[in-house]
Amino acid sequence: MSDTSSLDALIQALRRLPGVGQKSAQRMAFHLLQHDRAGAQVLSQALAQAAGNVRHCQRCHTFTEDALCEICQDAGRDATRLCVVETPADQAAMERTGAFKGLYFVLMGRLSPLDGVGPRDIGVRELIERASDGTVQEVILATSFTAEGEATAHAIAEALGRRGVQATRLARGVPVGSELEYVDLGTIAHALADRR
Ligand code: ZN
Numbered sequence: 001m002s003d004t005s006s007l008d009a010l011i012q013a014l015r016r017l018p019g020v021g022q023k024s025a026q027r028m029a030f031h032l033l034q035h036d037r038a039g040a041q042v043l044s045q046a047l048a049q050a051a052g053n054v055r056h057c058q059r060c061h062t063f064t065e066d067a068l069c070e071i072c073q074d075a076g077r078d079a080t081r082l083c084v085v086e087t088p089a090d091q092a093a094m095e096r097t098g099a100f101k102g103l104y105f106v107l108m109g110r111l112s113p114l115d116g117v118g119p120r121d122i123g124v125r126e127l128i129e130r131a132s133d134g135t136v137q138e139v140i141l142a143t144s145f146t147a148e149g150e151a152t153a154h155a156i157a158e159a160l161g162r163r164g165v166q167a168t169r170l171a172r173g174v175p176v177g178s179e180l181e182y183v184d185l186g187t188i189a190h191a192l193a194d195r196r
Helices: 005-014 022-035 037-053 086-098 126-130 147-164 185-192
Strands: 078-085 102-106 138-141 167-169
Touching: 005 037, 022 037, 037 102, 078 086, 086 102, 086 185, 102 126, 102 147, 126 147, 147 167
Parallel strands: 078 102, 078 138, 138 167
Antiparallel strands: none
């Protein structure tokens, strides 16, 4: 075994991150070991802790350390409105607008047949069951305005329609092709107010 095997293992581990190739993984590893040993410790502890403690909320599927996330536990939220988003980052963007007081369902992805992501992977059945529980009166589809996000919204709206549940879509105004998380707050708030 060579004396650089720990370094190699670190580089290979960093390469698991999306968009990180051999060169950037090497750069990150060298940086941590040469210039920021304290940072390396902080990173390794944070990773171990998050990987050990973070799970999915039983109701909305977002990340949480409890059985239910903070929003689902909040009795002050309007349980008649359910907003469907793709990711926790999109949910956070919606929360920052302050314009939505209802509850969420986080798909943790979107339909993508080419990548093998189907309805089961994004929890469509759980979503439909939740939406037809008698409490929810409106489902707001806030998936991204990409082709896959639109197809996801369409498929969910159809499934909801078969159960007689009303679905609305964020209005246009959000730029085509965009992920919600990168859209400015005013635009999201407008798109929410003008939903149809
Ligand atoms: Zn939740």
